Amino acid sequence: MLKRIQNYYQTFIDYFFPSVKKEPYQTDEGAFHHKKIQDYGIDLRNTELPTEQRAKAAVSMGLLAYTGTMSNGFDDTLYLLLSSCSLNPPFEKCIKIQVLQGLSCICYINPKNQRQAKDLNLINILLDHLDEEQESASGNACITIQFWICYLLTVLCSSTVPCITAVHKVGGEKLEKQLKLLSHMDWSGWPNNYAAVLFSLLGFQRLQNISNV
Numbered sequence: 001m002l003k004r005i006q007n008y009y010q011t012f013i014d015y016f017f018p019s020v021k022k023e024p025y026q027t028d029e030g031a032f033h034h035k036k037i038q039d040y041g042i043d044l045r046n047t048e049l050p051t052e053q054r055a056k057a058a059v060s061m062g063l064l065a066y067t068g069t070m071s072n073g074f075d076d077t078l079y080l081l082l083s084s085c086s087l088n089p090p091f092e093k094c095i096k097i098q099v100l101q102g103l104s105c106i107c108y109i110n111p112k113n114q115r116q117a118k119d120l121n122l123i124n125i126l127l128d129h130l131d132e133e134q135e136s137a138s139g140n141a142c143i144t145i146q147f148w149i150c151y152l153l154t155v156l157c158s159s160t161v162p163c164i165t166a167v168h169k170v171g172g173e174k175l176e177k178q179l180k181l182l183s184h185m186d187w188s189g190w191p192n193n194y195a196a197v198l199f200s201l202l203g204f205q206r207l208q209n210i211s212n213v
């Protein structure tokens with residue numbers, strides 16, 4: 001009896017409703033990440049969206065690039081978003097932090113993206129923002145932005161000599177003093193004191209020791 005029902009199903013149901021038959025489910029994690037990154041990239045480029053929504057897309061894109069199995073090219077829209085976020089004063093601090101987070105994830109252990117970031121003059125933008133935040137009134141948001149800038153600069157300089165050279169050229173002695181000041185702040189909640197890490201990575205500590213000899 002059971003065999004006859006099975007034959008009936010295969011003969012009539014499968015014949016008239018072939019769509020009922022399901023193919024084995026296959027996953028493609030790389031394709032999934034690629035599609036999601038593309039979707040967030042569209043949001044980033046959509047200037048009609050609120051800036052804070054585009055900033056959230058930057059964070060999401062960065063996290064996908066960081067956790068995904070595929071290599072994601074640096075998106076110059078993030079650079080443009082960071083450079084223009086001052087046009088939205090009510091959201092300025094929050095937006096800067098979110099974009100810095102997205103950029104950090106995209107550039108993390110990715111020399112290709114690090115070099116592209118340098119070529120897009122991102123280092124100049126970061127150091128300009130660092131100056132602006134230190135000149136602003138003190139506050140948790142300002143300090144957090146400075147911390148994220150230090151972290152992103154550390155990411156950029158971690159394995160790319162041209163980035164180190166560019167940071168030295170643009171920052172100079174002024175950056176050395178800024179990093180020394182930031183390294184004495186409370187970095188609790190962070191894995192490292194990235195102002196101190198960057199200070200050492202740029203060779204300021206070595207230069208300081210030589211000058212003291």
